[in-house]
Amino acid sequence: MGLRHPGVYLSATFAGTNGYYVPWILAPDFTWCGAMADYAKPTFLHMHYVTSAKVRNRFIQIIGSAGTVPFINIFFSTSIAIWLCLLMALLMWTKYGFRFIVPIIPIFMNLLICIASPVNGLVRYSGCTVFATFMLIIYYLYILKFGKKKVNQMIDLAVLIPCYNEEKTIKKVVEDCKRAINDIPNATIFVYDNNSTDNTVKLAQEAGAIVRHEYQQGKGNVIRRMFREIEARCYVMIDGDDTYPAEEIPKMAEYVLHSNYDMVVGDRLSSSYFAENKRPFHGIGNKLVRGSINFFFDTDIKDIMTGYRAFSYNFVKTYPVLSHGFEIETEMSIFATVNNLAVKNHIIDYRDRPAGSISKLSTYSDGFKVLRLIFTLYRNYKPLQFFSFLALVLAILSIGFFIPNVWIPYEHTGKVLNMPTLVVCGFCFIAGIISFYSGLILDALQRKERREYEFRLQEATWKKENKD
Incomplete structure (x- = not known):
């Protein structure tokens, strides 16, 4: 006797010779027959205790009766809900980015626990996994429909x-x-x-x-x-x-x-x-x-x-x-x-x-x-040009007052006749030197700022591509 909907075995778990609790997603028709009727009940999220030997034997009967198995064996280790959630997560990633895959990680970790747990282990987590998976699917569908303003889509x-x-x-x-x-x-x-x-x-x-x-x-x-x-x-x-x-x-x-x-x-x-x-x-x-x-x-x-x-x-x-x-x-x-x-x-x-x-x-x-x-x-933005010009002005002023008012009288008399002028000219010249070196320092800082701005441009470009 064959099973009317072979797809119900999609969530079966191969676990060696040990017995495991397995989450099932029933097919639309809840008519059960054959050997599996002893283990299956027509409830939506019911946990069934089976052994790998019985599962393998039953699939041999399906292949013999139906002639083919419509699902790949790799699917047998999880439930339909988990794969649906994975597909939804990939879809969300293509539209909104990586952050929408993150909430699904604990669900897969929980699934691994329930698959790898023996009969008397963490049985209760399997039902929680399936339930949380369906909640994530509903959440993703909501974001797909109403999520444009929620995620500030570009x-x-x-x-x-x-x-x-x-x-x-x-x-x-x-x-x-x-x-x-x-x-x-x-x-x-x-x-x-x-x-x-x-x-x-x-x-x-x-x-x-x-x-x-x-x-x-x-x-x-x-x-x-x-x-x-x-x-x-x-x-x-x-x-x-x-x-x-x-x-x-x-x-x-x-x-x-x-x-x-x-x-x-x-x-x-x-x-x-x-x-x-x-x-x-x-x-x-x-x-x-x-x-x-x-x-x-x-x-x-x-x-x-x-x-x-x-x-x-x-x-x-x-x-x-x-x-x-x-x-x-x-x-x-x-x-x-x-x-x-x-x-x-x-x-x-x-x-x-x-x-x-x-x-x-x-x-x-x-x-x-x-x-x-x-x-x-x-x-x-141009500190070297600005402060160099200021230094040049100060130097010209100091020299312009120094030569006729201090240097030339000193050459004729051997004395500094205008001491205040000498002091002021000296301070102006020193200020010009300080201004020039200030321009050099600020120019180096400005060049550093421009390099950092190029990195900010690259970061903005990366963010734009990620939002796209």
């Missing part, structure tokens, strides 16, 4: 819109961005509100954006929050004032995703900025900042102050946001230049703010902050 494109009191334009900007990314799969629009007191948040939500908040005032603080929270292969940042064309988002994202650029700069100054902008000192300030940075840092970024940029994952996750306000764009540009990141200038059309929309940028106070930042970053 998206392909994140459109980031920092805004503060932009109710006049934010809805249109979000809708324009939605149309622009309509053909890009796995793209999301995020609006980060910075303590708006108008209807910015409500209008952004109505337009379909995900709205989040940063309560520390300042654009730099908002960008820090965005870069910390969002995981994406490409980031496009656009202001919420409707001055930038959202239809350029796919092109800028293309440079990052397929041409491996780390930052794409939306260049306003090469197109319609000077014709559209109604604040003349803004144009002068943009030219001054661009000229200063391109001169001191030997770069060719066309628009330093633009708020329309695209970034790679590596840039976002290795860029330390130090600025709090509108000088953040200047800091980004210098950071990319100093660390030899790939930068692309992409010309865009600029349009002035619509009527009723007010700029938050202060021409004079923010302008001075930007110039001060350029000076600070030049000192930090």
Whole structure:
């Protein structure tokens, strides 16, 4: 007599001549017949005591009656539940990474214990193993269906819109961005509100954006929050004032995703900025900042102050946001230049703010902050040049005052007629020497920092590949 469902033997355990408790997963039909009827009961998770000799003899009968065995012998050492759990774990690993395999390790350890335990050993653990296995399967299925937000899965494109009191334009900007990314799969629009007191948040939500908040005032603080929270292969940042064309988002994202650029700069100054902008000192300030940075840092970024940029994952996750306000764009540009990141200038059309929309940028106070930042970053990133120039100035001043006021009178009279001048010139010269050696030391530290940054880039690349 043969067994109607030979697959019930899938969980049988070969254990030599000793008897073992074996977990069984019954087939859909609980009709049992033959010799195994003495050992099997129609319950879902029932433990059966069998001997290896009886198991082998029964499989010989199956082969004789059915003509074939539909399962490989290696499967006989475990249960169907364990193999299902293993397949689920492998699937989870391909989607979310190694951390979802870790919870299954204790289950397999427990299974080995129950397989290797004699009759009077750790019998109770076998039932726990099967039960916990099915719980893991349910957990994995839940993660597969709802786990996107739980594991912070990386998206392909994140459109980031920092805004503060932009109710006049934010809805249109979000809708324009939605149309622009309509053909890009796995793209999301995020609006980060910075303590708006108008209807910015409500209008952004109505337009379909995900709205989040940063309560520390300042654009730099908002960008820090965005870069910390969002995981994406490409980031496009656009202001919420409707001055930038959202239809350029796919092109800028293309440079990052397929041409491996780390930052794409939306260049306003090469197109319609000077014709559209109604604040003349803004144009002068943009030219001054661009000229200063391109001169001191030997770069060719066309628009330093633009708020329309695209970034790679590596840039976002290795860029330390130090600025709090509108000088953040200047800091980004210098950071990319100093660390030899790939930068692309992409010309865009600029349009002035619509009527009723007010700029938050202060021409004079923010302008001075930007110039001060350029000076600070030049000192930090190029200390040898900065302190060498300072040493040269001090040396020229000391020599310039020393020769006519101390040296020449001494040659004529044999006396030092201007002792205070001699002392001051000596201190200035010594200060110049100290400044030069300070530049050498800081330059060595800066080179070390650049090497460490390369390691951080490699680490960011590894994390990105692991998330993919």
